[in-house]
Amino acid sequence: MxxxxxxxxxxxxxxxxxxxxxxxxxxxxxxxxxxxxxxxxxxxxxxxxxxxxxxxxxxxxxxxxxxxxxxxxxxxxxxxxxxxxxxMRLRPDLVEVVHGLRQEHLGIVSDDDFDDVLAELRGTVAEPDLPAVLAAAFGRTPDGGFVSGDLTAP
Known part of the structure; x- marks a missing residue:
């Protein structure tokens, strides 16, 4: 381009x-x-x-x-x-989680797998941090929708 x-x-x-x-x-x-x-x-x-x-x-x-x-x-x-x-401007612990998710899932999680990934994340990431982690790793929201914009927003 x-x-x-x-x-x-x-x-x-x-x-x-x-x-x-x-x-x-x-x-x-x-x-x-x-x-x-x-x-x-x-x-x-x-x-x-x-x-x-x-x-x-x-x-x-x-x-x-x-x-x-x-x-x-x-x-x-x-x-x-x-x-x-x-x-990468998220807190270091969240950067580590996002990097791992991006490596494991290559930035994509299917609708079929989303609930399982979300449940696993809820066991390791605090609820207020879920939107930023999901947006950064997959461009998704906790309800399974898609996001755009600043990934560092809370």
């Missing part, structure tokens, strides 16, 4: 790498279809931090990227970090 920049010479290509459990956002120079900067945003492992890499294999050793384009790119990266890692 490409997102055009305010400067038509640049765009961002966004892709997900399953082996890396991370989102890749590439700032591309449109005319040459060349990635100039790549941001990597892991979304499964709280211990892995987002990184930014500059294209080092390019035959052109120096490229001036306008400040406005770089500021725009970093703003998009910041929003992606917030979107895909919001659950």
């Amino acid at each position: 490409a997102t055009p920049s305010p400067d038509p010479a640049y765009a961002i290509t966004t892709m997900y790498s399953v082996p890396d459990d991370a989102w890749y956002l590439e700032l591309d120079l449109v005319g040459t279809q060349r990635a100039v900067v790549t941001a990597i945003v892991p979304d499964e492992d709280p211990a892995r931090e987002p990184t930014v890499c500059f294209e080092a294999r390019s035959p052109v050793k120096h490229l001036d990227v306008p400040y406005a384009v770089m500021a725009w790119f970093m703003s998009v990266v910041e929003k992606e970090i917030h979107r895909s890692r919001a659950w």
Whole structure:
């Protein structure tokens, strides 16, 4: 998926790498279809931090990227970090529970299995924390519905 920049010479290509459990956002120079900067945003492992890499294999050793384009790119990266890692700002004990659920269930729990997972969670997580844990792990509410928005909200 490409997102055009305010400067038509640049765009961002966004892709997900399953082996890396991370989102890749590439700032591309449109005319040459060349990635100039790549941001990597892991979304499964709280211990892995987002990184930014500059294209080092390019035959052109120096490229001036306008400040406005770089500021725009970093703003998009910041929003992606917030979107895909919001659950990691929960209390450490809840982050551990969410991480375990995401690993075990790969972020999805079927309607048929939801009640069993909820019953198991009620044995380990305090009732006031259930909405945040279910939203972060599965995008679900305690009544089995689906949520959207800030996963760190109580």
